[in-house]
Amino acid sequence: MTPGHxxxxxxxxxxxxxxxxxxxxxxFIEAVDLSLxxxxxxxxxxxxxxxxxxxxxxxxGPSGSxxxxxxHCLAGIxxxxxxxxxxxxxxxxxxxxxxxxxxxxxxxxxVFQSGQLVPELTAEENVALPLLLSGMRRGPAMAxxxxxxxxxxxxxxxxxxxxxxxxxxxQRVALARGLVAGPEVLFADEPTGALDSVSxxxxxxxLVTAAREQGTTVVxxxxxxxxxxxxxxxxxxxxxxxxxxxxxxx
Ligand SMILES: Nc1ncnc2c1ncn2[C@@H]1O[C@H](COP(=O)(O)OP(=O)(O)OP(=O)(O)O)[C@@H](O)[C@H]1O
Ligand SMILES: [Mg+2]
Numbered sequence: 001m002t003p004g005h006x007x008x009x010x011x012x013x014x015x016x017x018x019x020x021x022x023x024x025x026x027x028f029i030e031a032v033d034l035s036l037x038x039x040x041x042x043x044x045x046x047x048x049x050x051x052x053x054x055x056x057x058x059x060x061g062p063s064g065s066x067x068x069x070x071x072h073c074l075a076g077i078x079x080x081x082x083x084x085x086x087x088x089x090x091x092x093x094x095x096x097x098x099x100x101x102x103x104x105x106x107x108x109x110x111v112f113q114s115g116q117l118v119p120e121l122t123a124e125e126n127v128a129l130p131l132l133l134s135g136m137r138r139g140p141a142m143a144x145x146x147x148x149x150x151x152x153x154x155x156x157x158x159x160x161x162x163x164x165x166x167x168x169x170x171q172r173v174a175l176a177r178g179l180v181a182g183p184e185v186l187f188a189d190e191p192t193g194a195l196d197s198v199s200x201x202x203x204x205x206x207l208v209t210a211a212r213e214q215g216t217t218v219v220x221x222x223x224x225x226x227x228x229x230x231x232x233x234x235x236x237x238x239x240x241x242x243x244x245x246x247x248x249x250x
Contacts, residue, residue, distance in 0.1 A: 027050035027051060027052060027086070028052055028054075028055075028087070028185075028217055029050070029085075029086070029087055029088075029219070030050045030051075030085070030086040030087075031047060031048055031050075031073060031074055031083065031084070031085050031086075032048050032084040033046050033047070033048055033082070034047045034048070034073050034080040034083035034084075034085070035047075035082045035083055035240075036078060036080045037081065042240055043069040044066050044073065044080065044083075044241075045066075045239065046083075046240070046241050047066065047070050047073075047240055047241050047242045048242055049070065049242050049244075051074075051217060051219060053215065053217055054215045054216070055217055055233065056207070056211050056217075056218040056231045056232045057218070057219050057220065057232065057234070057235060058221075058222055058227065058228035058231035059071065059220065059221045059222070059234075059237060060222060060223065060235070060236050061237035061238055063223075065239060066237050066239070066240040066241075067221045068221060069240075070237060070242070071187050071219060071221055073085055073093075074087075074187065075108055075110065075185075075187045076092045076100035076108075077100075079093050079100075105133055105134060106134060107183060107185065108183050108184070109130070109178035109180075109181060109183030109185070109186040109187070109216075110187050110188075111171075111174050111177075111178040111186070111187070111189065112189055113190045113193065113221070116174065117173060117174060117177075118162070119161060119162050121161070121162075122159045122160060122161055123149075123154065123158055123159070123160050123161070123162070123169075123173045124146055124159065126173055126177055127145035127148055127176045127177045127180050128141040128142050128145035131180060131181055144180060146158060148176035148179070148180060149176070151176075152172040152176055152202065152203075153202060154172055154173065167194035168194050168195045168199050170194070171191065171192070171194045172195070172199065172202075172203060174191075175191055175207070178191075179207075179210050179216075182216075183216060184217060185216065185217045186207070186210070186218045186219070186220075187219050188218065188220045188221065189221045190221055190222060191203055191207065191220065191222075192204060192222065197226075200224070204230045207220070207230070208230050218231075
């Protein structure tokens with residue numbers, strides 16, 4: 001299986017490091033000069049990133065560099081102490097908690113670093129959750145959820161609870177939950193972290209297919225260069241700032 005826009009064939013010569021000037025117009029998601037500390041620990045120090053509509057961006061960088069924190073700021077889960085987050089022309093960081101929650105529910109999908117399935121629910125109920133939360137009736141929501149199981153190699157696991165799934169199976173259920181409502185943006189934090197390379201390929205192909213077909217924008221944190229190669233573009237977070245590697249694209 002070959003990604004549509006593989007970075008694997010890029011040579012050092014057609015990679016260039018760009019600056020990260022603020023607020024390029026027309027970006028779907030735009031973070032400008034974000035700073036955020038947890039107590040005395042700085043997690044972001046002037047991080048900027050723009051993502052175009054329909055783009056798949058891989059966020060790489062060492063452990064503790066601020067990748068998850070950046071993702072959470074872009075998604076309106078965390079509010080930076082300074083800087084701006086724009087989504088579709090809106091100042092996301094200035095919205096109330098309620099409005100940011102509604103935005104996350106209605107327009108974003110998530111796959112978190114630790115999976116975070118609801119243990120009391122079955123696998124199919126976990127997948128259906130975003131649909132149920134946005135008011136879909138149980139029957140159609142469960143039917144929509146079940147269609148993801150064969151696609152992800154999860155046939156027969158619909159009624160299992162998360163404690164009865166392997167780490168990799170749980171991560172694929174979490175991916176289905178992130179995609180089931182057809183979000184405009186999917187935020188995925190190490191979505192292939194718990195997967196073997198074959199399952200990882202399956203998940204990445206699914207992500208890329210969803211992004212291309214539904215116009216889903218994907219912000220994907222990964223340590224794995226092979227996973228990042230599926231993205232249109234890779235950025236690297238170091239010490240709470242972003243440097244952008246732009247590959248030559250066809
Ligand atoms: N809730 C928190 N409380 C205190 N410190 C935190 C919290 N979340 C993150 N940090 C700190 O902020 C910094 C950035 O963390 P972050 O989780 O963004 O890193 P990361 O790049 O996602 O790392 P990893 O690759 O290990 O997931 C780290 O120094 C981390 O210890
Ligand atoms: Mg992280």
